[in-house]
Amino acid sequence: MKRAARIVTGSGAEVSFGQELGRGGEGSVFEVTGRSDLVAKLYHQPLPKEKQEKIEAMVRLKTERLLRFTVWPVDVLRDAGRRIVGFLMPVLSGKEIHKLYGPKTRLTEFPQAGYPFLIHTASNLARAFAAVHEAGHVVGDINHSNFYVTDQATILMLDCDSFQVQSGSTQFGCDVGIPMYMPPELQGVTSFRGMVRTRNHDNFGLAVFIFMLLFMGRHPFAGKYAGPGDMPIERAIREFRFAYGPSASARQMQPPPGALPLQVLTPALQELFARAFSQDSVKRRPDAQEWIAALQDMGGTLVPCAANVWHQYPSHARSCPWCAMEAATGGMLFRPSDAVRRPAPGMKRKAANSAAGFQLSAVWTQIQRVPAPAPARALPEPSTLQTQLSAPAASCLRYRKWRIGLSMLSLAAAVGLWLFFPGLWIVTAGVLAGFNLLLLAAGRGRRRLRSERIDERDRLRVRWNELSRRYIEASRAGPFSSKLQELEQARRDYLGLEAFKAAELRRLQEKQRASQLQAYLRKYRIDEAQLDGIGPGRRATLALFGIETALQVESGRLAKVPGFGPANTRMLLAWRDRIERRFVFDPVLGQVPKSEIAAVERVVETRMRELERRLSIGAAELMRISAGIRVRQETVLREAGGTAQALAEAELDVSVL
């Protein structure tokens, strides 16, 4: 990066910057030229005096212990006016913590991470908090992007310049915070500026992150709320509605469906969570030391699941909770059971340093075993479904029977009346007509019902057609087959790696031979050669055109020499040919340098690891896509089921009414 001003460290050494590695709201992080262990954060805006002092103080307060857990500022960066414009810090490694606790990203970003890894990360997070607290500081701005996890489950905290820093009697504040990780007593705060943050505040955030690590990314205050309206996380925090706690149901909360039950954890951890999120927690929450002890204890009780080597759970749970959760939700929490890690007996490892026990055949079998998503089934025509009349239609029909019966009765009565009292025919006819008119009026209810049912039927038919379309849409296997194709390509590439490597090595060998041949040809000078018919004049002309040794004798070059005829050209070429035929490659001299072979091997190995990684998680990814399609299908089907039944009923009603 080009910066107009000269930037120097605390000791006055000039610093130059490489690539921009990241950009945030406050500043950017750059490579430092010549230092692979350090990076520089430069602020976009001039810093207020207080912030400059804070950074100076932080550099003074750096300790070995803090640097083990954080990317703490190690040196200030000043501009020409001695103002602090940034600082140097250790280079960051690892990945954001949310990529580990969220199962979907865990499968791809931390494919080897099982429950022990999660527990281990949780206790390392607690250690990091302990280190910051013991030095007198407070993390303050706790959030999902500020903790990085390495593949050894160690933690690095970043954005340390936002910490609340204690320097002697001076306190530099933390002005920010994300409400969903803030304790109840800080909910509803409009500005953190000037507010004193405490370890007890931090301990809430610590408990939330430990919870998310142990509970597959679930937030402790996100649950099913039985009351009316919404229950946003901040409100739930403010009102102590811990969804898994002993008083959850009293607070109208319950854990989300398919979540890990709190009871799976050891009693000590259950108790810590209950305390961390209770009403009394405002006074004192469990601290890092308590968490570390309880987490280590639980780590010691883990037992493997019989069905899946990637499943491990606390021994006091009666059966594997992960199997139960995966079955209940259709989701995948850890890698599927596989043979990848257990090399089959008698199978020799390949010469190339394949990652521990990777076996293409086993992995590929797994991939092939993933069932393709079910193609769309033919949905039944709703009118063929067995059904009964709707209640109003049935009662209407019952009344119709009565009406017809009464009508016949009235007719019979009228005929009887007329026969016995012919004189009263006007009365008889009147009674008959009047009575039947009344019945007719009652029958209008039926016609109204019929037209209602026709409307309903048409509405349902439209809905049914829409659902059928959505069902077909949901069944599209496109994403599945493109993923499968991608994996097939990866497999082909993997199988082709050996051939690729051999070809590369052959190319290097060929290069050696070519350069030896060149050196050999260069030794035969034209001016020293026995060449009849090519006198000194001609030789001088050739030399003018750069043709001095057998190496340069090529038909293309000779053609450019004026006055050099075809006969002479042929003769010269034959001369070179004779020399070349006498060339013997010296394999000792012509050994391919080790560094070049190593370079090829490195390329091949990187590629191999990448392909192995992609293939290893391939089955899981396919399974996820397939399950996604299935779930979408089932959702539509469920809706379609109700609609089909209602439509069948409406059709039947219309036909009989």
Added chain:
Amino acid sequence: MFEFDQIPFAAEFAENPEPRCPCILLLDTSYSMSGQPIEELNRGLSSFKEELMTDSMSVKRVELAVVSFGPVQATSEFGTPDDFYPPTLTASGNTPMGAAIEKAVSMLETRKNVYKQNGISYYRPWIFLITDGAPTDDWQRAASLVRSGEAAKSFMFFAVGVENADMNVLAQISTRAPLKLKGLRFADLFSWLSNSLNSVSHSTPGDQIRLENPASPEGWALI
């Protein structure tokens, strides 16, 4: 008889329990959009997905759905950006904007219920309307749905007019001032939308988010 199996709808939430920010794109595919406008719109849609994919939090928290009109249809159901396959829209038919808005509002209600059933927290949803015409159906009911939804903070409704859109009607439907797209700068519009959704997905549900002003001189819109 045909079986309609019942399985719980929790797989996507078990694997990714992050809070969700649902966003419905209401896209006008009436005949007047044919040619360059619809092409630019399609291109914008696929770059939209790419941009959302670059933010590791948006991939987990943003959920997109597309409703195109006319005729009104849900072209894509709600899904996180990695599960979102941008549709290729074709222009035909008239502009049943009223029905489209009603559909979007009801889809949001359904989705919110799914979240609640699964104990998933969510941000205030977005409805993003893009049109180049005037509604050809009755839009009064839709307008009152938008007003009451905005008042109850149950969603945010943004309207963007393209070329000859009837900005007058849009102003009557949307409680926020409708925006007029400069030329066919769909790419810039979607870039802005993905940035805005990124900042939402890094906040807490319920937070007030300050959005970048799209109507600044270098922005993609005019007020």
